[in-house]
Amino acid sequence: MLELSQSDRVFVLTGAGISAESGIPTFRGVGGLWRNYRIEEVASPNAWHRDPALVWEFYSMRRRVAAEANPNPAHLALATLERQLGNRLFLCTQNVDNLHERAGSRRVAHMHGELFKSRCDTCQRPPFSDHLLYQPPTPVPRCQCGGRVRPHICWFGEVPFEMDTIFQVLQHCTIFVAIGTSGVVEPAASFVALVGQKARTIYVGPEEPANRSAFAERYLEKAGEILPHLFPLEGKPD
Ligand code: NAD
Numbered sequence: 001m002l003e004l005s006q007s008d009r010v011f012v013l014t015g016a017g018i019s020a021e022s023g024i025p026t027f028r029g030v031g032g033l034w035r036n037y038r039i040e041e042v043a044s045p046n047a048w049h050r051d052p053a054l055v056w057e058f059y060s061m062r063r064r065v066a067a068e069a070n071p072n073p074a075h076l077a078l079a080t081l082e083r084q085l086g087n088r089l090f091l092c093t094q095n096v097d098n099l100h101e102r103a104g105s106r107r108v109a110h111m112h113g114e115l116f117k118s119r120c121d122t123c124q125r126p127p128f129s130d131h132l133l134y135q136p137p138t139p140v141p142r143c144q145c146g147g148r149v150r151p152h153i154c155w156f157g158e159v160p161f162e163m164d165t166i167f168q169v170l171q172h173c174t175i176f177v178a179i180g181t182s183g184v185v186e187p188a189a190s191f192v193a194l195v196g197q198k199a200r201t202i203y204v205g206p207e208e209p210a211n212r213s214a215f216a217e218r219y220l221e222k223a224g225e226i227l228p229h230l231f232p233l234e235g236k237p238d
Contacts, residue, residue, distance in 0.1 A: 002231055011173035012078060013191055014093040017180020017205050021224040022069040022099055028182050044156045052140045052148055059151040060133035066115055071103035074223035079104035080233045090169045094181060094188050096153055111160040113153040122147025170194050177202045179223050183209030
């Protein structure tokens with residue numbers, strides 16, 4: 001178990017692995033194919049220009065999978081930790097599902113966007129909540145301005161969200177914990193190197209990540225099994 005002091009500031013980075021025990025598949029676990037979709041054909045600006053209907057079919061399928069999933073003990077443990085640490089915890093996720101929020105986390109930085117939000121690909125209308133499925137025969141949705149409504153997702157080749165805040169918080173954290181992320185996808189894979197020697201660095205997940213040498217401590221176990229015991233949580237996660 002990690003002892004936390006009053007001055008500790010904890011940065012938690014989560015990846016697809018934390019939602020695996022909730023039944024949402026990771027990408028790498030399936031060799032680049034996600035339920036018969038090749039990621040680069042459905043998750044890039046080129047894919048959107050080439051075939052927006054196929055892109056929406058893919059994200060509609062992911063909305064369906066995520067809506068059927070429930071938070072697991074790892075999500076719940078992080079929500080409990082937030083209630084204890086307040087703003088001394090910064091939760092940054094690469095996941096686009098909403099399981100952290102559904103577990104009770106109030107402040108989540110979704111650097112790769114959110115599955116249940118959409119935005120216009122043309123005008124500046126802010127992203128909005130959207131749980132609808134757009135698959136044939138439902139057409140690709142249109143904005144009032146005439147542009148197409150797209151998923152609020154950071155695709156390959158696009159700039160992740162909230163990076164200024166993330167880099168600032170990384171500078172001041174004393175404990176960095178990465179959970180269920182393969183250490184391959186940038187820029188998240190480099191966060192651990194940025195905190196360097198000044199913070200305690202911990203990895204949680206059943207396999208060694210590609211950037212394993214950057215972590216001082218590694219717990220090679222499933223997130224749902226170890227997270228409830230990793231931090232000194234008061235009371236049980238609810
Ligand atoms: P990844 O698919 O590259 O790697 C998943 C990692 O999770 C692997 O290292 C694996 O060992 C680990 N893992 C598997 N089961 C686990 C468990 N029970 N507990 C802890 N770890 C476990 O995922 P990534 O590094 O997050 O990067 C891939 C990209 O895929 C990200 O951009 C992410 O946005 C996206 N993605 C998101 C979701 C989601 O929102 N739930 C699902 C799939 C992919």
